[in-house]
Amino acid sequence: MTATDISVLNSALERLNADESVLRLSETEAEARSGYQPTADDSEPERMIMNMGPQHPSTHGVLRLVLELEGETIRRSKPVIGYLHTGMEKTGENLTYLQGPTNVTRMDYVSPLFTELAFSMATEALLGIEVPERGQWIRMLMTEVNRISSHLLFLATNGMDLGAVGMMIYGWREREETLRFLEAVTGLRMNHNYIRPGGVAADLPGGWEDELTALIDVIPGRLEEFDLLMTGQPIWRGRLQGVGVITAEEAISLGTTGPILRSTGFAWDLRREQPYLYYDQMDFDVIVGTFGDCYDRYAIRLQEIRESIRIIRQIMERMPEGDYKVQDKKVTPPPRARIDESMEALIHHFKIYTEGYKVPEGEVYVAVESPRGELGCYMVSDGEGKPYRMHIREPSFVNLQTLPHLMKDSFLADTVAIISSVDPIMGGVDR
Amino acid sequence: MSVARLVDSVGPLAAAVGGDPLLSGEVDLTVVLIVLLKVLVIFVGILVGVILMVWFERKLISDMQNRIGPNRAGPFGLLQTVADGMKLIFKEDLIPEKSDRFVFALAPFLSLVPAFLTFAIVPLAGNFNDDLGGTVEILGHKTFMQLADPQVGILWFLVMSSIAIYGVMLAGWASGSKYPLLGSVRATAQMISYEAALGLSLATVLLLSGTLSTNGIVRAQSGWEWNIWMTGIVPFVIFVIAATAELNRPPFDLVEAEQELVGGFQTEYSSFRFAMFYLAEFLNTVTMSAIIVTLFFGGPAGPTFGLTNWVGVYVLPFVWFFAKMFVFLCMFVAFRATLPRFRYDQVMDLGWKVLIPLALAWFLVLAGVRVAADQGWNALAVIGAGCAGIMAGGGLLLLALKSSQAKRLAADSAAAERSALKQTGGVR
Helix, strand or coil, rough: CCCCCCHHHHHHHHHHCCCCCCCCCCCCHHHHCCCEEECCCCCCCCCCEEEEEECCCCCCCCCEEEEEECCEEEEEEECCCCCCCHHHHHHHHCCCCCCCHHHCCCCCCCCCHHHHHHHHHHHHHHHHHCCCCHHHHHHHHHHHHHHHHHHHHHHHHHHHHHHHHHHHHHHHHHHHHHHHHHHHCCCCCCEEEEEEEECEEECCCCHHHHHHHHHHHHHHHHHHHHHHHHHHHHHHHHHCCCCCCCHHHHHHCCCCCCCHCCCCCCCHHHHCCCCCCCCHHHHCCCCCCCCCCCHHHHHHHHHHHHHHHHHHHEEEEECCCCEEEECCCCCCCCHHHHHHHHHHHHHHHHHHCCCCCCCCCCCEEEEEEEEEEEEEEEEEECCCCCCCEEEEEHHHHHCCCCCCHHCCCCHHHHHHHHHHHCCCCHHHCCC | CCCHHHHHHHHHHHHECCCCCCCCCCCCCHHHHHHHHHHHHHHHHHHHHHHHHHHHHHHHHHHHHHCCCCCCCCCCCCCCHHHHHHHHCCCCCCCCCCCCCHHHHHHHHHHHHHHHHHHHHHHCCCCCCCCCEEEEECEEEEEECCCEEEECCHHHHHHHHHHHHHHHHHHHHHCHHHHHHHHHHHHHHHHHHHHHHHHHHHHHCCCCCCCCCHHHHHHHCCCCHHHHHCCHHEEEEEEEHHHHHHCCCCHHHHHHCCHHHHHHHHCCCCCCHHHHHHHHHHHHHHHHHHHHHHHCCCCCCCCCCCCCCHHHHHHHHHHHHHHHHHHHHHHEEEEECCCCCHHHHHHHHHHHHHHHHHHHHHHHHHHHHHHHHHCCHHHHHHHHHHHHHHHHHHHHHHHHHHHHHHHHHHCCCCHHHHHHHHCCCCCC
């Protein structure tokens, strides 16, 4: 039997339900539970309900957890989300497809290019246009750099959450260097609005190879330092190994993807399973763990940085010349200089920036592998210039529901290790 | 020696203040003035020292972490601590509604005062090289360069660090809030456990020195017979680990673990009360470094190049003392900059299953070696027998651990199931 058999998944779900790690209540059941108090019975150890967040140093933004503690042991927990909800999906329905990326890039602000990519790919699928080769390669390059910066942020916060405060600064330092490259290309450190339907916003600047080579030459050495500082460190291992264990079928039945699913030994990476862009031509390894614990998730992310560097080297070798965005005048705004010369260009410019281009009726789901897992964009078009419905499947949001299961019967000190290893970005969770 | 006999033999005053020749004679105005002068110098000195220590720690950590650190207030940011202190004093002094007001107000003092008092027994200078025994002459009176040298000596240090636990414990308890409560529960268990390891590793030093008096301990180490190698390094390592835990400094800072408990026992404290905890923490760091130097590194002992004037008596010994202390201050800072934090149960495991048995075993072997030297037995045979005994004891301990673990797994079927699941890679 494999982990994906439906009977195995069902039994996993039953187990999660029995553990109260997943609660599905009807309204009457919920009513009966309202005003719940932990046991005051003398026969059982006394329990205490503690609130963690939304203002707490290590809940990664505004995550709130309600913990039921027995001493320092967590018996039950409940994540509460929504403190950062700004209705971005609804906002997306009022923005043209050209404006869309500015909106979605603010969801997962640590890996913004992936959300832009998913949005753009969904739009292109509806439009039925093919992005020029160079545009696709640039997209691949930039998202891999972004993956590195996102994983570096994870390493930084994971170190800090476990008390290794130095690690936070080191991770941040390296991330800053990758952000510098992103800034050189896109003009912004975050919220790039770089990948747009039809291609990318701008070509790679002159000298990008040197800058990128300098970056990917320096990072492997720094990763060795991280290994020295953390990977082999006995306290570090003691804090992470065997903490927050999840099995493959539990992870699948909770819809988990990304490093959490791979840490269970289940090799699921969309770059390999459903190749998009040119990942089918890339030579890289999908990193998997064995035990599904926090340590595996840490090691996977560390190792994925090395794999990303491998991919980047291959991309740099094979980067073709040519257009970086599609030469379809109905989709791509004309260059500024053309507007002075051509009436057509002026009209196109005006139309695209006011009412946007019309996208044929239909619906589509496109998924990419973000640093946190499957990031999908579900788009419905009614033939107008704005999406009828735009939904982003955020891996942070889906992964977050593993928390009650991972935390069950662990220590209070483990909560921070576990939250950190799930690596939720609250901007993406709440949207 | 019982207390009564001690008092009988040397008189009540000397029993309390110990072997300081200053107080063995007649107590006149000069003597009182000398004592007051010492109090003033040590109090002011340590206060300034702590202010510099806070600055130094922040600066050193900044260097280790690619940052600049405090550099605004005063030259090189030296006055940053003063500025922080001023800010804290002028802040509103909040006392939570649900707190026990009296205990809440008392706790910072319980933390700060012992930190000051411990420093009284540390010999800061004085020439230990010849027969002077660390005495210096001030205004025609012979005296030690330490505030007091009680017969109970190093026990004073243990007593004070035990009282400081009350400060932390009561602070969390009286706050009437959940995070501080958890912090204080952790603090109590951790500090009491490590007190045991601290005491046991300290016992080896006392065994060699044959005295509790800090002056006597330093004197016993003169001529490079420092306790670190005389006791065989292991007690020193245990002492440093236990001292770090006692200080609640990283990697043992679970009491105030910011990432878990926000601020631990001091979450609800603000204004000057918070400043007192903060001060006590750094004061304890300085004091603990001084105690380590006194116990294991011969205190102010070091080459004085035959000088017997004020340079050889005051300056050089103090320089040696400070240099040794500085190494440990740097060590504590480096711990903080690099190490991840232990978990509560791991701290307890380390304390009870490793440090305490090891310290006890080492103490017994060392005692055996001493007896062997007295009786003229073969030292190697004694060490061999001792090691065999330790291994047997360690084996028994390990066996007990394994069996209790197996019993616990059998009792808790859910945990057993989970560990079985882990071995099959997640598929049943």
